[in-house]
Amino acid sequence: MSLAAQSVTVTRDKTMLVRDVSLAVSPGTFLALLGPNGAGKTSLLRVLAGLEDPASGQVSYAGRTRSQIGRRAFGRSVAYLPQDGRVHWPLPVEEVVALGRLPHGGALVDAAVRRAMDAAEVTHLAKRSAGTLSGGERARVLLARALAVEAPILLADEPSATLDPLHQIEVMTLLRETARRGAVVVAVIHDLPAAARFCDRVALMKDGSLIAEGAPRQVLDEKRVAETFSVDVVRFEHAGESVVLPWSRHGSANSRQEASKHER
């Protein structure tokens, strides 16, 4: 199921949060929404998830709008993983993950739930109470919950922000694999190196507008990153892949030194 936003604008209390963004993501693609805080990434993601109606423009899913798809079917088609997810009642982990099956008719611990727990590596926590999980464990359990929907479109808001390096890599790999299996995966990500490494495409946003969109190597050049994030990056090749590392505030002495070192 492809995902397309056409001229989407989001306003709240007369402030324009997203300006005229058009974006098309085809199945099998892992797209990162990048941009500094307040760029409108989460607002755009919420509109894509159908949680908010755009002030103008529209979002289509395989050519159909949310109302054409219908509420229940939409719940099965688009899975959404919110930022700082909480589990409000201390349910056992497997029951939390099983909530992802609700759009399919009931929250039973079925094969899809077990697949999702395996994929997110939380099977060993299945019987644990969600109230006893660490922040990282909870993030993975909630990711498993979103995976359990087995939706053709997965939208995740900072899915790896609270994880340790190992689990960041694991979660990014998992999201890439989910895309490889034919899903559209769109995630808000703050970690530039991770986005550059794992995503097929990145969309760069600033002040609500889409600045650039395409393969990470093309989009994340020094000049554009400096303009968008006000940071200077260090770029180098490692194992045949391009690494983009934010290094210092744009234009600071430190970054000039670094840049000149690289020049030499």
Next chain:
Amino acid sequence: MTPKRLILPLALACLVVGLFCVSVAVGYAPLDIGAAFDDLLSGRPSLSALVLAELRLPRAILGAAVGFSLGITGAALQGLMRNPLADPGVVGVSGAAALGAVIAFYFGFSSTFAMALPIGRLAGAAAATAVLLILAARGAGTVVLILAGVALSSLAGALTALALNLAPSPYAALELVFWLMGSLSDRSMVHVALALPFMTIGWALVLGTGSALDALTLGEEAAESLGFPLRRVRLRVIAGTAAAVGASVAVAGAIGFVGLVVPHLMRPLVGHRPGRLLLASGLAGAALTLGADIVVRLIPTRPELKLGVVTALIGAPFFLFLLIRLKGMER
């Protein structure tokens, strides 16, 4: 529902039926239940048939129905608000219902016709419900609805106090205070007929929100993304609670702590899933209220202890005990 999950609701249902029978059997007038039923069914206008039909049965039916209403709405509100301290009283309908009764009493309607008090309470509850529903329909969030409930309760409380303040005689004030305490004594089938339709509507509205309340465990955005439109869920829970609790308060007055405590009692047995708690809490609420109403009649005090006083007397310390024991479990 797997057979294992049916065991507890079935056991609770049996308990409710058992307590219902005890409630019919217990009372101040000695009564041969068998003979009374015979007389009632064959239409013989004996005294025992009258006691059964006009006193015992309505009291037991109302005990079960009021308890079910308080239990199920308590569980639903805790699920909706994702807060274990929510109670049917927070939506403000109880306070408004009491005010309705006070107004009916104050302006002398209650001396002109007997059903003025319950109808006044129902009108008060309906007015509070209307305010909440207007807010919910306009898309007010859960916090706004709680605060609106608090505001309505405070306003109703202030107006009730005003009525007491201006009461023409200390005797009138005392009678008002008595009316404000919850009780099931001297209720008739008219009360049952008045309350049961509203309660049934309320139960149906609330029971239908089970899956949505489960989804809300993940927060409002995730629940919405799973296909549960929050505005409609809020509307259903608030309308259902207002109907069931409004009708309960209309016929029985304020019966505290049942709605708050019962879901806590059920969680160790059925788990924390809000949807699964609904039916169990309703049944346990019915059992608890019937049980307390039996105790009230067995304690030989005159005047009879008010049911609302007893549930609060048992409920409040018990709730404190639960809080101490569960410390650190809720996050």
